[in-house]
Amino acid sequence: MRIDTRGRVRQSLGLVVGQCRRAVGAAAGGRHRHWYALGLGSAVSLGMLLLVPTLASAVGGEPRASIETTAMPLPPPSPQPDRSAASSASVEWTQVTIAPGQTMGDVFTDLGLSSRVLHELLQDRELKQRLTRIRAGERFAFDIPEEGVLRALLYDRDEASRVRLALNPDGTLEQDVLERPMQRRVLSGTGRITRSLFADGEDAGLSVQVILELAKVFGYDIDFAQDLREGDAFSVVYEEVYREGERLRSGDILAASFVNQGRRFTAYRYVFPDGRVEYFDAEGRPMKKGFLRMPIEFARLSSRFNPNRRHPVLGTVRAHRGVDYAAATGTPIMAAGDGRISFIGTQRGYGRTIILDHGNGITTLYAHMSRFGRFGRGARVRQGDVIGHVGATGLASGPHLHYEFRIKGVHRDPLKVTFPKPQPLPQTELARFHAQTQPWLARIDLLEGRQLAAR
Numbered sequence: 001m002r003i004d005t006r007g008r009v010r011q012s013l014g015l016v017v018g019q020c021r022r023a024v025g026a027a028a029g030g031r032h033r034h035w036y037a038l039g040l041g042s043a044v045s046l047g048m049l050l051l052v053p054t055l056a057s058a059v060g061g062e063p064r065a066s067i068e069t070t071a072m073p074l075p076p077p078s079p080q081p082d083r084s085a086a087s088s089a090s091v092e093w094t095q096v097t098i099a100p101g102q103t104m105g106d107v108f109t110d111l112g113l114s115s116r117v118l119h120e121l122l123q124d125r126e127l128k129q130r131l132t133r134i135r136a137g138e139r140f141a142f143d144i145p146e147e148g149v150l151r152a153l154l155y156d157r158d159e160a161s162r163v164r165l166a167l168n169p170d171g172t173l174e175q176d177v178l179e180r181p182m183q184r185r186v187l188s189g190t191g192r193i194t195r196s197l198f199a200d201g202e203d204a205g206l207s208v209q210v211i212l213e214l215a216k217v218f219g220y221d222i223d224f225a226q227d228l229r230e231g232d233a234f235s236v237v238y239e240e241v242y243r244e245g246e247r248l249r250s251g252d253i254l255a256a257s258f259v260n261q262g263r264r265f266t267a268y269r270y271v272f273p274d275g276r277v278e279y280f281d282a283e284g285r286p287m288k289k290g291f292l293r294m295p296i297e298f299a300r301l302s303s304r305f306n307p308n309r310r311h312p313v314l315g316t317v318r319a320h321r322g323v324d325y326a327a328a329t330g331t332p333i334m335a336a337g338d339g340r341i342s343f344i345g346t347q348r349g350y351g352r353t354i355i356l357d358h359g360n361g362i363t364t365l366y367a368h369m370s371r372f373g374r375f376g377r378g379a380r381v382r383q384g385d386v387i388g389h390v391g392a393t394g395l396a397s398g399p400h401l402h403y404e405f406r407i408k409g410v411h412r413d414p415l416k417v418t419f420p421k422p423q424p425l426p427q428t429e430l431a432r433f434h435a436q437t438q439p440w441l442a443r444i445d446l447l448e449g450r451q452l453a454a455r
C-alpha cells in the first residue's frame with residue numbers, strides 16, 4: 001500500500017481522514033469557483049485595459065478643439081484597440097483543466113485545434129516553457145470563435161499575473177498581461193491539544209499548510225508522533241495571501257509558540273539581509289539543529305532502545321540498540337545530519353544498510369532498506385537528503401526503519417541523546433533579528449495570555 005505524505009501525517013497525528021478530506025475538498029472547490037469567476041471577470045477587465053489607450057489618446061495630448069480649429073479631419077481611430085475591445089467583450093472562453101498525464105497537444109486535439117497552431121506557439125520561448133511544462137489541475141482558457149480557429153489564449157504566468165495572448169490573422173502574437181494585486185494579511189490562531197494537532201489546529205482556524213509548517217518548525221524539538229499530550233498549547237501568527245480580495249493560500253508562519261508537556265518553545269521567522277529565511281527562538285538560536293529528531297517523517301515509533309529486548313524474529317533476548325519506526329515500504333529515509341556515507345551495502349540481520357559519519361565521533365545507522373537513494377560510498381550528504389527507502393530486508397518482521405546513534409562507538413538512545421545548544425546569531429545580526437521580530441513576540445505573548453485566561 002502506498003501512502004502519500006499527507007496520508008501518513010493524518011494517520012500518525014490521529015486525524016480522521018474523512019474530516020481532512022472535507023477540508024481539502026472545500027479548499028479546492030473554493031479555488032475552482034474563484035478561478036471561474038476571474039475567468040469571466042478578466043474578459044471584462046482586459047477589455048477595460050484595452051480601452052484605456054483609446055480613452056487616454058482622446059482625453060490626453062492635443063485637445064480636440066485644436067484639431068477643429070486647424071480644420072483638419074479627425075484621424076480615424078486606430079482599428080486595433082476597438083476591434084479587440086469589441087471582440088474581448090463578446091468572448092466565450094472555453095476553460096480547460098489539465099488532467100493527470102495530459103499534454104497541451106492532447107488539449108489542442110480535444111478542442112479540434114490543429115497541431116500546427118500549437119507548433120507555431122511553441123516557437124516563442126516563454127510560451128514553450130509555459131505550454132510544455134503543464135501540471136494536472138492547471139487551467140487554461142481558449143477563445144475559439146469558429147471550429148479550428150484559435151483567436152486567443154488565457155493563462156496564468158504566475159499567481160500574480162495572467163496573460164491574454166491574441167493570435168492575429170496575420171500570424172503575429174499579441175500579449176496583454178493583467179497584473180493581479182496580491183495582499184498579505186497577518187492572522188493568528190491559538191489552541192489546545194485535545195484530539196490531534198490537525199483536528200485542534202483546524203479548530204483554531206489554521207489551514208493544513210500552516211499546521212504542517214508548524215510541525216516542521218518545531219520538528220527538531222518536538223516529536224509530534226509521540227511527544228504530543230492533551231493540554232499542550234500552541235499559538236501561531238501567520239500570513240494569508242489574498243489575490244484581488246479573495247483568499248488564495250496560506251503564507252509563512254511569522255511566529256509561533258508551542259507548550260509541550262510543560263516545556264515552552266518559541267520560533268520566529270527571520271529574513272536575512274540576503275533574503276534567506278530561517279526560524280530562530282527568542283534568543284536568536286536556530287530552530288534547526290545538527291540532527292533531526294526522526295530521520296523519517298511522521299512514522300510511528302514501533303520499538304524503543306532496550307538492552308534486554310526479546311528479538312521479534314529470533315525469539316532470543318538481544319539488546320535493541322536503536323529505535324524502530326514502522327512505515328510503509330518505500331517511505332523516504334533522510335540523513336539525520338550532515339555527513340559522509342562510510343558504509344553502504346548489506347549487513348547480516350540488518351539487510352540493506354547505510355552508516356553515516358557525521359564527524360566528532362558521531363555515526364548513525366539506517367537498516368532494513370528496500371533500496372538505496374542516489375548517494376554512493378564516500379558521498380557527502382546534507383541533513384534531510386533522502387539516502388534510502390523503508391523496507392524489510394534482513395531480519396525484519398515487517399517494513400520499518402531501524403535507526404542507531406553512536407557516539408565514539410557507543411550506542412546511545414536516539415530519543416534521549418542531547419546536544420549543546422546551538423550558537424545564537426552574531427551580535428550585529430541579533431539586533432536586526434530583535435527589531436524584525438519584536439511585533440510578533442508581543443503578539444505571541446498576547447495570544448498566550450488569552451490562552452491562559454480561557455483556561
Ligand SMILES: [Zn+2]
Binds near residue numbers: 322324402
Ligand atoms: Zn530495530
